Amino acid sequence: xxxxxxxxxxxxxxxxxxxxxxxxxxxxxxxxxxxxxxxxxxxxxxxxxxxxxxxxxxxxxxxxxxxxxxxxxxxxxxxxxxxxxxxxxxxxxxxxxxxxxxxxxxxxxxxxxxxxxxxxxxxxxxxxxxxxxxxxxxxxxxxxxxxxxxxxxxxxxxxxxxxxxxxxxxxxxxxxxxxxxxxxxxxxxxxxxxxxxxxxxxxxxxxxxxxxxxxxxxxxxxxxxxxxxxxxxxxxxxxxxxxxxxxxxxxxx
Amino acid sequence: xxxxxxxxxxxxxxxxxxxxxxxxxxxxxxxxxxxxxxxxxxxxxxxxxxxxxxxxxxxxxxxxxxxxxxxxxxxxxxxxxxxxxxxxxxxxxxxxxxxxxxxxxxxxxxxxxxxxxxxxxxxxxxxxxxxxxxxxxxxxxxxxxxxxxxxxxxxxxxx
Numbered sequence: 181x182x183x184x185x186x187x188x189x190x191x192x193x194x195x196x197x198x199x200x201x202x203x204x205x206x207x208x209x210x211x212x213x214x215x216x217x218x219x220x221x222x223x224x225x226x227x228x229x230x231x232x233x234x235x236x237x238x239x240x241x242x243x244x245x246x247x248x249x250x251x252x253x254x255x256x257x258x259x260x261x262x263x264x265x266x267x268x269x270x271x272x273x274x275x276x277x278x279x280x281x282x283x284x285x286x287x288x289x290x291x292x293x294x295x296x297x298x299x300x301x302x303x304x305x306x307x308x309x310x311x312x313x314x315x316x317x318x319x320x321x322x323x324x325x326x327x328x329x330x331x332x333x334x335x336x337x338x339x340x341x342x343x344x345x346x347x348x349x350x351x352x353x354x355x356x357x358x359x360x361x362x363x364x365x366x367x368x369x370x371x372x373x374x375x376x377x378x379x380x381x382x383x384x385x386x387x388x389x390x391x392x393x394x395x396x397x398x399x400x401x402x403x404x405x406x407x408x409x410x411x412x413x414x415x416x417x418x419x420x421x422x423x424x425x426x427x428x429x430x431x432x433x
Numbered sequence: 434x435x436x437x438x439x440x441x442x443x444x445x446x447x448x449x450x451x452x453x454x455x456x457x458x459x460x461x462x463x464x465x466x467x468x469x470x471x472x473x474x475x476x477x478x479x480x481x482x483x484x485x486x487x488x489x490x491x492x493x494x495x496x497x498x499x500x501x502x503x504x505x506x507x508x509x510x511x512x513x514x515x516x517x518x519x520x521x522x523x524x525x526x527x528x529x530x531x532x533x534x535x536x537x538x539x540x541x542x543x544x545x546x547x548x549x550x551x552x553x554x555x556x557x558x559x560x561x562x563x564x565x566x567x568x569x570x571x572x573x574x575x576x577x578x579x580x581x582x583x584x585x586x587x588x589x590x591x592x
Contacts (some may be wrong), residue, residue: 181525181546183521183524183528184531184546184547185529185546186520186524187517187520188450190517191450193463193466194444197449200463201441201445201463201466201467202438204467204470204471205470205471205474206438207438208471208474209437210476212474214586244489283437422550
């Protein structure tokens with residue numbers, strides 16, 4: 181095939197053919213450019229991933245800058261208003277009103293002092309301090325753990341003696357929890373039929389308790405106990421105790 | 434983006450040879466080359482590589498040339514050896530044999546032996562099955578009798 185290759189190598193356009201071809205091609209290109217309609221500018225399109233990233237970043241910034249500090253101020257503000265109007269006594273606010281027991285007696289001087297420190301925190305615009313002062317005033321160690329729907333309460337070990345609202349919630353939770361733990365300890369059989377007064381149903385993850393006709397639910401993943409339409413967040417020791425008993429209970433059945 | 438002039442300077446001889454292999458007519462070959470470049474100008478395709486670009490141009494020129502040959506407008510002629518005379522007897526006999534082959538065999542022989550494409554690449558350029566290309570290459574070589582033996586033995590193993 182060397183002869184074939186040698187022969188083909190010699191096949192080339194001569195100068196005249198080359199010029200003619202180039203001229204024809206240039207003319208075609210000029211014609212095309214003349215008739216070319218300018219394309220509309222393409223809209224810049226971001227990949228979905230980029231959009232998601234930007235949206236997430238914006239959400240985080242909004243939450244960090246706007247919502248959290250705003251929420252803290254709002255709650256603290258609500259507390260201070262309550263104190264002034266309460267005339268020396270803690271007045272329930274929001275959803276916890278139903279659970280609140282009568283306020284503990286408190287001297288006017290102590291309320292004024294605490295209110296003054298809260299006002300000072302407001303003036304300093306130091307959100308950390310504001311939260312701290314508000315927590316001291318209400319008896320809650322850190323009310324930022326309270327969920328937005330206001331139904332979950334940081335109750336129990338976190339509550340200080342003067343926190344009447346939270347203490348009452350804690351009492352209720354402790355009572356329910358005790359009942360449930362007792363129920364589990366007795367190893368009563370699982371509910372088999374509808375209409376039973378007491379029993380345990382569900383699974384270790386989502387468990388339903390029926391105690392004398394009242395229903396309680398517990399979600400072990402979040403450690404949330406729902407009783408009387410209120411959700412309580414269990415503390416770590418409570419969750420451990422609950423988890424241990426549930427584990428034993430369901431393992432046995 | 435390459436200009437039309439760059440493309441012409443780079444590929445004109447390659448396309449001309451391919452067109453001439455099929456049409457066997459100088460003017461027709463030149464027309465097909467020009468038509469190919471005009472298609473490139475109007476469509477301005479985007480290529481992944483130079484090799485991709487080369488293969489696209491070869492495919493277009495060969496399709497255009499085949500269409501022309503199969504149309505009534507094509508004047509049957511075998512003027513290639515008149516325009517480009519062979520320099521040796523061997524060249525002349527080889528080219529006479531090659532030009533006697535059907536056009537679809539000729540283009541495969543050209544792409545395989547001259548351009549150095551393998552059968553898979555030829556199949557992509559000509560839009561054929563690989564097995565079809567291999568069969569045609571084998572038959573084309575058979576028709577060229579012993580003239581290709583020297584070169585063909587080495588390539589046979591790769592088929």
